[in-house]
Amino acid sequence: TTAPRRLGPKRVGKIRKLFALSKEDDVRQYVVHRPLPEKEGRKPKSKAPKIQRLVTPVRIQRKRRVIAERRQRTEKNRVEAASYAKLLAQRQKEKRQAILSRRRSSNRTSTSSA
Numbered sequence: 001t002t003a004p005r006r007l008g009p010k011r012v013g014k015i016r017k018l019f020a021l022s023k024e025d026d027v028r029q030y031v032v033h034r035p036l037p038e039k040e041g042r043k044p045k046s047k048a049p050k051i052q053r054l055v056t057p058v059r060i061q062r063k064r065r066v067i068a069e070r071r072q073r074t075e076k077n078r079v080e081a082a083s084y085a086k087l088l089a090q091r092q093k094e095k096r097q098a099i100l101s102r103r104r105s106s107n108r109t110s111t112s113s114a
Helices: 012-019 057-113
Strands: none
16 A cells, blocks of 8 residues: 655665675666656656766776875975975084084184183
């Protein structure tokens, strides 16, 4: 006495589960189509849901690109951190040299006047 469900599954995993499909099977061929009411003088039409979580070449390409960008970003950060550390070391060395030269010049003037 209950009416059948009007809509079929929309997600790839649920379609696979319903029809007991393997990963290699094309899920798009098993989507549940809902027939539309026919109009006079026209071919019968049907509607099907847009399948979600479908792994397409575009999604694979996007994932590959995101991973590559992440890798490039970490490499760039590593290089920039190394160059910044080098710059800091150089400045520290210059500062130390300036302090030592000031100390030396003050020692010379103080010994000659005494």
